[in-house]
Amino acid sequence: MRVFDPHIHMTSRTTDDYRNMAAAGVRAVLEPAFWLGQPRTNPGSFADYFDSLIGWEPYRAAQFGIRHHSAISLNPKEANDPRCRAVLDLIPRYLDKDGVVAVGEIGYDSMTPVEDTVFAAQLALARSYGLPALVHTPHRDKAVGTKRTLDVVAESGIDPGWVLVDHLNEVTVRQVRDSGCWTGFSIYPETKMSPDRMVAILKEYGPERVLVNSAADWGHSDPLLTVVTGNAMLAAGFSEDDVDLVLWRNPVEFYGQSGKLDLSDVPKPEGTFAGSSIARGGS
Amino acid sequence: MTPDDLRAGLLGHPKWDWLVAAEAHVRADPDAVATLFARAERTLGRDPLPGRPQWTSGRAGRALLLVALARTPDRVDRITTVYTQGDTAERIAVLQALPMLPIGAAAAPLLHDALRTNDARLVAAALGPYAAHLDQPSWRQGVVKCVFMGIPLDAVDRLDERADAGLAAMLAALAEERTAAGRAVPDDALALLHRLTESAS
Ligand SMILES: [Zn+2]
Numbered sequence: 450m451r452v453f454d455p456h457i458h459m460t461s462r463t464t465d466d467y468r469n470m471a472a473a474g475v476r477a478v479l480e481p482a483f484w485l486g487q488p489r490t491n492p493g494s495f496a497d498y499f500d501s502l503i504g505w506e507p508y509r510a511a512q513f514g515i516r517h518h519s520a521i522s523l524n525p526k527e528a529n530d531p532r533c534r535a536v537l538d539l540i541p542r543y544l545d546k547d548g549v550v551a552v553g554e555i556g557y558d559s560m561t562p563v564e565d566t567v568f569a570a571q572l573a574l575a576r577s578y579g580l581p582a583l584v585h586t587p588h589r590d591k592a593v594g595t596k597r598t599l600d601v602v603a604e605s606g607i608d609p610g611w612v613l614v615d616h617l618n619e620v621t622v623r624q625v626r627d628s629g630c631w632t633g634f635s636i637y638p639e640t641k642m643s644p645d646r647m648v649a650i651l652k653e654y655g656p657e658r659v660l661v662n663s664a665a666d667w668g669h670s671d672p673l674l675t676v677v678t679g680n681a682m683l684a685a686g687f688s689e690d691d692v693d694l695v696l697w698r699n700p701v702e703f704y705g706q707s708g709k710l711d712l713s714d715v716p717k718p719e720g721t722f723a724g725s726s727i728a729r730g731g732s
Numbered sequence: 733m734t735p736d737d738l739r740a741g742l743l744g745h746p747k748w749d750w751l752v753a754a755e756a757h758v759r760a761d762p763d764a765v766a767t768l769f770a771r772a773e774r775t776l777g778r779d780p781l782p783g784r785p786q787w788t789s790g791r792a793g794r795a796l797l798l799v800a801l802a803r804t805p806d807r808v809d810r811i812t813t814v815y816t817q818g819d820t821a822e823r824i825a826v827l828q829a830l831p832m833l834p835i836g837a838a839a840a841p842l843l844h845d846a847l848r849t850n851d852a853r854l855v856a857a858a859l860g861p862y863a864a865h866l867d868q869p870s871w872r873q874g875v876v877k878c879v880f881m882g883i884p885l886d887a888v889d890r891l892d893e894r895a896d897a898g899l900a901a902m903l904a905a906l907a908e909e910r911t912a913a914g915r916a917v918p919d920d921a922l923a924l925l926h927r928l929t930e931s932a933s
Contacts, residue, residue, distance in 0.1 A: 504851070507820070508853075542766055542767075542770075545766075545767055547770070709774060
């Protein structure tokens with residue numbers, strides 16, 4: 450099993466996590482910019498953080514054979530602090546970097562007017578830089594927040610195929626699927642989504658345009674839950690090819706739209722199952 | 733290595749025209765360097781330049797953009813900004829290009845920045861030919877840091893020429909510490925230590 454965790458905050462994780470992830474089959478990760486638990490109070494703190502996402506963190510990941518890409522943005526929570534608003538001016542220069550393959554994670558936290566503005570502005574940045582967007586849905590008032598998220602995405606004019614709406618559950622998956630956006634699910638030890646519930650959703654909706662992530666960060670989370678979900682899929686009768694689609698080819702296709710995803714030094718999988726969508730189409 | 737050598741290595745590259753236009757763009761509008769420098773590697777690629785294994789097409793293209801940028805009066809500030817706002821590959825490209833830019837020792841602070849990191853690629857790049865502008869204590873610290881990080885010492889420019897008794901003492905102390913702990917000392921460090929102690933006796 451090869452795994453691309455399409456949403457994980459490695460900055461908050463240890464090198465032991467990298468070692469365990471590599472041993473379990475995680476070959477690539479996408480780290481979106483988010484908040485760090487302690488609110489920041491000036492743009493310089495963000496510049497240092499973004500620099501670590503394009504500098505130190507990919508280097509640390511590479512020591513364990515894991516390819517690290519990032520998504521850059523001003524998160525909605527800190528966007529509400531006027532002292533951090535100037536971070537928006539920093540973002541364009543990061544979007545040009547080779548390792549930055551998306552804008553994210555953006556979206557709503559408390560659904561304030563400021564969040565409306567900052568969300569729309571960053572969707573516009575995604576369009577002008579030719580990057581996909583990773584959109585987080587709020588924890589509180591999720592169903593309403595998801596609807597409003599999809600409205601803003603539609604108004605922005607961005608192609609829904611370039612948008613991944615994340616942290617979905619049984620209640621919100623349908624409307625996102627109908628919108629044409631990609632659907633993301635964060636598997637957490639207790640909240641959000643469990644491996645078994647994920648399998649049930651995959652049975653109902655199929656594996657197309659579904660991405661599964663651990664969203665592991667500084668909170669109670671587990672970077673191996675992508676792998677656990679893959680095993681739960683196999684136990685439920687999904688094929689290895691279905692697992693590969695969800696845990697590898699879907700994230701590769703979504704972030705690959707940036708034209709900057711570089712997996713050239715990731716070893717090809719062993720065995721004869723369809724390793725790429727091209728081989729799959731021909732067989 | 734000169735800009736003309738790099739140009740010769742890139743001649744016939746499928747994106748040659750992109751590079752020529754980018755150089756002209758930077759000469760006309762130095763602020764354009766940020767975007768062009770960031771895009772140069774994915775445009776020109778990461779293949780080694782024929783006969784010049786230390787250089788890739790992308791890195792050579794970035795060096796030529798810095799040559800174009802160095803025509804500005806505030807060249808040192810601008811080159812420093814390209815470095816500080818760069819990702820790791822951009823920073824390495826700046827460090828590698830420094831010896832061919834008309835800036836004397838003015839960019840030495842960038843070497844100190846790179847030597848402070850824990851990234852083997854940056855530390856190695858800081859000890860290339862431009863390290864001639866690094867003071868001797870910092871240079872010794874850099875060499876010993878290479879040994880600690882497992883960076884092969886052939887990354888260090890003019891190693892034997894510059895190695896002195898101070899470096900020999902630091903290497904000897906490191907070797908003693910490692911041996912006491914039952915740990916290996918890299919062969920190239922031991923060989924250097926032998927050369928230094930032989931020439932001293
Ligand atoms: Zn997150």
